[in-house]
Amino acid sequence: MTKLRVGTRSSLLALTQTRKFVADLCEVHPYISIEEVHIQTQGDTSTEPLSQSTTPGLFVSELRSALLEGKVDFLVHSMKDLPAAAFPGIVTACVPLREDARDALVSNGHLTLRELPADALVGTSSPRRAAAVRRVRPDLRVHSIRGNVDTRIHKVRTGEFDATILAVAGLNRIHRQDEISEYFTTEFVAAAGQGALSIECRSDDAKTFALLRECNDRESELITTAERAVLLGLNAGCSTAIGASGHFVNSLLSLTAELAVESTGEVASVSQRLTLRNPSLRSATELGLELAAQLAAHPLASRAAWS
Numbered sequence: 001m002t003k004l005r006v007g008t009r010s011s012l013l014a015l016t017q018t019r020k021f022v023a024d025l026c027e028v029h030p031y032i033s034i035e036e037v038h039i040q041t042q043g044d045t046s047t048e049p050l051s052q053s054t055t056p057g058l059f060v061s062e063l064r065s066a067l068l069e070g071k072v073d074f075l076v077h078s079m080k081d082l083p084a085a086a087f088p089g090i091v092t093a094c095v096p097l098r099e100d101a102r103d104a105l106v107s108n109g110h111l112t113l114r115e116l117p118a119d120a121l122v123g124t125s126s127p128r129r130a131a132a133v134r135r136v137r138p139d140l141r142v143h144s145i146r147g148n149v150d151t152r153i154h155k156v157r158t159g160e161f162d163a164t165i166l167a168v169a170g171l172n173r174i175h176r177q178d179e180i181s182e183y184f185t186t187e188f189v190a191a192a193g194q195g196a197l198s199i200e201c202r203s204d205d206a207k208t209f210a211l212l213r214e215c216n217d218r219e220s221e222l223i224t225t226a227e228r229a230v231l232l233g234l235n236a237g238c239s240t241a242i243g244a245s246g247h248f249v250n251s252l253l254s255l256t257a258e259l260a261v262e263s264t265g266e267v268a269s270v271s272q273r274l275t276l277r278n279p280s281l282r283s284a285t286e287l288g289l290e291l292a293a294q295l296a297a298h299p300l301a302s303r304a305a306w307s
């Protein structure tokens with residue numbers, strides 16, 4: 001019996017997705033036993049608006065320290081919470097099959113964004129989502145909202161906010177999809193890596209790497225690699241209103257990226273498709289970097305903040 005310890009945050013979403021991954025892993029490797037280690041991060045305790053944080057990876061640094069110190073053997077992250085740059089001593093062992101990458105509106109009265117009354121208060125701490133609201137509904141108010149997914153839904157249901165935007169994947173995972181009043185498909189582009197998990201282990205731990213690797217989904221890995229390369233190329237941080245969304249069309253990897261000005265909602269959008277049928281992680285990265293270069297050269301880029 002191989003024993004492994006998994007490090008996870010202890011929010012409802014983090015625990016649910018960790019347990020789902022562990023269940024899938026145990027199906028592939030029935031002789032493994034997994035111990036769950038809960039780790040609190042600065043992101044769980046701080047009340048400062050995320051976009052004003054100067055520490056990249058607020059939700060991950062304690063988790064990665066525990067991994068490097070040998071307190072745990074692997075980590076389950078929401079990929080969206082990870083800074084785009086690689087971390088020394090740590091590798092992505094696998095990207096499991098990605099969930100729904102879209103954003104959704106949770107509102108009182110089950111209204112869509114276009115149906116919300118003028119002056120309605122929308123809670124979001126994401127510059128990308130704030131820009132989207134300002135573009136579609138410049139007459140609404142946008143304020144920062146903090147807390148876990150369940151807390152944010154509660155803040156809408158108790159009337160503190162009229163609506164909030166959340167990832168469909170997170171709502172699905174905690175079985176709160178009934179709260180959704182609108183799915184955003186064409187209005188704006190979702191965050192790079194949204195809906196995907198990133199499973200990490202120490203780069204010198206070949207045995208754990210090999211076990212985890214069997215849970216990799218190649219398409220999810222390629223798509224999210226391209227999306228995250230857009231962040232890398234722009235050196236984007238939490239304050240950047242940037243979206244990147246890839247998918248396979250007839251076996252070709254296609255990527256769209258959007259950079260917005262948070263205060264006005266103005267947006268620069270670029271798309272490109274790889275002509276290769278079997279892309280490598282390297283060619284997926286190059287596609288993302290190419291779109292980042294196009295966005296950086298856009299006249300709007302000088303007014304779109306990035307750290």
Ligand SMILES: NCc1[nH]cc(CCC(=O)O)c1CC(=O)O
Pocket residue numbers: 078079080081149165166167168169170193194195196197
């Ligand atoms: N810490 C924010 C965060 N990180 C991952 C998700 C959702 C799940 C996902 O994208 O995988 C969320 C909440 C949200 O944006 O609604």
